Amino acid sequence: MSTSTVAKPQAPKPARGRRRISLPVLLLLIAGLLVLVSVVRLITDANGITSTGQMSTALRLAVPIGLAGLGGLWAERAGVVNIGLEGMMILGTWFGAWAGFQWGPWAGVVFGIIGGALGGLVHAIVTVTFNVNHIVSGVAINILALGATRYLSTFAFEGEEGGTSKQSPPVDSLGTFDIPGLSDWLQTLNGKHWFLVSDLAGLVGGIFTGLSPLTVIAVALVPLTWWVLWRTSFGLRLRSCGENPVAAESLGVNVYKYKYLAVIISGGFAGLGGAFLSLVASNIYLEGQTGGRGYIGLAAMIFGNWMPGGLALGAGLFGYTDSLKLRGGGTNVHALLLLLALLLIIGAAYFVWRKRYVHAAITTLVGVLVFLWYTTTNEVPNQVVTATPYVVTLLVLSLSAQRLRMPKADGMPYRRGQGK
Structure with missing residues (x-):
């Protein structure tokens, strides 16, 4: 009886996923x-x-965007696009602004959260x-x-005095504070214009200068969100609803x-971001003052790969x-054109190292064009300055799109018992 050699089946190779950037990197x-x-x-x-x-101004403008992004993070981690x-x-x-005018700024904070949460409740019902x-x-x-x-x-x-159909009367301020001693020292160090040291002093000094109590609360909500969603059983159940609601239901989780x-x-997070605009950023409600920050917050959440950090x-x-x-204005944006050109050249070198020569050629061409724009002008038009946040939003999302990983069941319809 002849024997035949049977080839052993090879185990399938694991799929190669994109490596996440480690914290040291x-x-x-x-x-x-x-x-x-x-x-x-x-x-x-x-130097500006x-x-x-x-x-300091950047931090104040980042807070409502970050709060809106945190709101989007909570909803989408549970599988609901907001x-x-x-x-x-x-x-x-x-x-x-309404409650702040009636009963004071802290009441305004509470009612701002409630107003946003009511919008979230409507979205959840629908x-x-x-x-x-x-x-x-x-x-x-x-x-x-x-x-x-x-x-x-x-x-x-x-x-009301100072009020119209499109704006509220002025609301009392929550006040601001500096870190005694540290703020002044960092501002002095920043004024020296030393290489790197003054830049770090400006970055840290902006965080500790002219702070509103609501800014401190908003910043603290970032690590708190991470801890609740990734270190508690409540967060695990909530995230399971955004990954596989049918499996979560089979394990006894009330997905609804x-x-x-x-x-x-x-909605409460987004409402808090709105209250920040009317109580801290301008201490008045003005129609249209959100200025698309809810959408930019959503973009920040996507850029952050659905992670708080x-x-x-x-x-x-x-x-x-x-x-x-x-x-x-135009002076600072003009200086940042040189930064963008340098980043593009570095990106082109990276593509050459990865042997992606077409990408490298395109990136080099764009970098050269940006550098020529910088060298042939002294200031950019005001229209470019105004459009910069939105252009940066589009660029960042387009460049980071390949590394994104949204919750698997995000935006998918779900009915109780559909897995049976």
């Missing part, structure tokens, strides 16, 4: 970027790009209970919030309850680019 990249920024500041003499005032963040922020601005498309529901909330606040303003603010809680909390970095980036409109 991320810190090294941030340090390298700071060195590059310092070099650009010395070459261009644009890392000044304490610039960083395009309605902009509308929930609008509700937060109106309710915050999407979770009635399974309406999440995008349609979110857009409807944005439209309804704008119309509702315009209607309510005619009753609440018209006839967690989706409702997540979307209501999401990455979201905070994204909010900081968008807040910084937004602050360029208020401080330095």
Whole structure:
């Protein structure tokens, strides 16, 4: 009897996934970027790009974007897409200013959260209970919030001193504070314009100068969100609803309850961001003052790969680019053209190292064009300064899109018992 050799089946190779950037590598990249920024500041003499005032303004502008992004994070980790963040922020601005005018700024903070949470409740009812498309529901909330606040303003603010149908009377401020001694020392060090040292002093000084109590609360909510969602059983159940709700239900998780809680909390975060705008950023409600920050917050969440830390970095980036409109304007943006050109050249070198020559050629060409723009002009037009935050949003999302990994069941319809 002849024997035949049977080839043993080979085990399938595991799929190659994209490696996540480790914390040491991320810190090294941030340090390298700071060195590059310092070099650009010395070459261009644009000291404003890392000044304490610039960083303080950037933090103030980043807070509402970050709060909106945290709201999107909570909802999408439970599987609900929340395009309605902009509308929930609008509700937060109106309710915050209304209650702040009636009973003081801290009451405004509470009512701002409640206003946003009401918008989140509506979104949860429509999407979770009635399974309406999440995008349609979110857009409807944005439209309804704008119309509702315009209607309510005619009753609440018209006839009051300083109030009209489009704005509220002034609201008492929550106040600001500095870290005694440290703030002044960092500002002095920043004024020396030393290489890297002064830039670090400006960055840290901006965090400790002119702080609002609400800013401290907002910053603390980032690590708190990470701890709740990734270190508690409540967070594990909530995230399981966004990854595989059928499996979560089979293990006894009440998927509807967690989706409702997540979307209501999401609205509360967005409402807090809106209250920040009307109580801290300007101490007045003004129609249209959200300025698309709900959408930019959603972009920051996507840039951060649905993680709180990455979201905070994204909010900081968008807040910084937004602050360029208020401080330095065209001069600072012109200096940043040189930074962009250098980053593109470094990116081209990286593509050459990875043997992706077409990408390297395109990146080099764009880098040369940006460098020519920098060398042939002295200042950029105001229109470019105004558009910078939105251009940066598009660029960052397009460049980081390949490394994104959204929750698997994000935006997918779910019915109780559908796995049976």
